[in-house]
Amino acid sequence: MKSLSLVVILLALGIVQANKVPEIYAGQSRSASSIIVDALEAIKVQMVEGWPQYGIPPLAPLEIHHKDFNYETGEMHANGALDDVIVSGLNEFEIVKMSVNLPLSRITMEFNFASLNLTTKYKADVGAGWQMARDGGAFLALEDLNISGQIRYSTGLVGSNNYLRIKGIQLQIVVGNVVSNIENLSKYRIVNRKLNEIIEEFINLTINDNVDFVTEWIDSTVTPACNNLIGDRTLKDIIDLIGGGGGNLI
Numbered sequence: 001m002k003s004l005s006l007v008v009i010l011l012a013l014g015i016v017q018a019n020k021v022p023e024i025y026a027g028q029s030r031s032a033s034s035i036i037v038d039a040l041e042a043i044k045v046q047m048v049e050g051w052p053q054y055g056i057p058p059l060a061p062l063e064i065h066h067k068d069f070n071y072e073t074g075e076m077h078a079n080g081a082l083d084d085v086i087v088s089g090l091n092e093f094e095i096v097k098m099s100v101n102l103p104l105s106r107i108t109m110e111f112n113f114a115s116l117n118l119t120t121k122y123k124a125d126v127g128a129g130w131q132m133a134r135d136g137g138a139f140l141a142l143e144d145l146n147i148s149g150q151i152r153y154s155t156g157l158v159g160s161n162n163y164l165r166i167k168g169i170q171l172q173i174v175v176g177n178v179v180s181n182i183e184n185l186s187k188y189r190i191v192n193r194k195l196n197e198i199i200e201e202f203i204n205l206t207i208n209d210n211v212d213f214v215t216e217w218i219d220s221t222v223t224p225a226c227n228n229l230i231g232d233r234t235l236k237d238i239i240d241l242i243g244g245g246g247g248n249l250i
């Protein structure tokens, strides 16, 4: 997920840059914004197959055969495994807003995911002074998920090379509804439903009540990761990279 967003952001910036000069000076009719929208639409389609040349697997749906987990927080522990994980909806987003301000080097955007959901089989061993082993099927969904925000970047000339740096990423994430349907948390249906409601509320609050924290976390982790990825590459290198391996991206 993280490497995907990096690719998307780099791609967007590369495309904006590639088109900046003609955009302003030759009065190309297509705006930078619509070029990014077109690229994102192409990315949605490509997500079905992934980008094997960059080691990115199919993302729509994303399938993970097996994943072990092991959490320890104080007294509480939870460990186990997920099998046959399927994540759906990564490519089912609507671009509500995409606006590039070239003079201010700023991209403002808003995306809406109708349903981002996960089905899996789980096995878990949970405890806090007591022990509980559970297994079964699980379904989790984030519905009406909105991601909106801004990317600020800078460009310029060093020697004869263009350079590109991400100055900041401010993304706000809000979820409209959370669905949790995990089997066998309790053998009593009504208790099972209640436990799922607690999980729904927990996820909802974690996302919606921590908007500032999530925004800060994304900015402080993704911004340097993007800049590391760009490294000493010039703009031309990045555009060649996108053009060279991207196949039918644009």
Ligand SMILES: *[C@@H]1O[C@H](CO)[C@@H](O)[C@H](O)[C@H]1NC(C)=O
Binding pocket: 088, 089, 090, 092, 114, 115, 116, 117, 141
């Ligand atoms: C899961 O997400 C996909 C893609 O958004 C959607 O088509 C599907 O209806 C969702 N599944 C459920 C059970 O909500």
Ligand SMILES: *[C@@H]1O[C@H](CO)[C@@H](O)[C@H](O)[C@H]1NC(C)=O
Binding pocket: 096, 112, 144, 145, 146, 174, 175, 176, 177
């Ligand atoms: C998400 O955005 C859409 C479209 O802008 C809006 O109609 C909806 O109310 C928003 N949902 C949430 C949970 O903020």
Ligand SMILES: *[C@@H]1O[C@H](CO)[C@@H](O)[C@H](O)[C@H]1NC(C)=O
Binding pocket: 135, 136, 137, 183, 184
């Ligand atoms: C888990 O729940 C499903 C459906 O509620 C049931 O068929 C199955 O027997 C349960 N498995 C265990 C190990 O309790």
Ligand SMILES: *[C@@H]1O[C@H](CO)[C@@H](O)[C@H](O)[C@H]1NC(C)=O
Binding pocket: 176, 177, 178, 200, 201, 204, 205, 208, 209
């Ligand atoms: C989700 O959280 C928001 C903000 O804290 C709250 O207004 C809303 O009622 C919650 N929704 C559900 C379904 O719990």
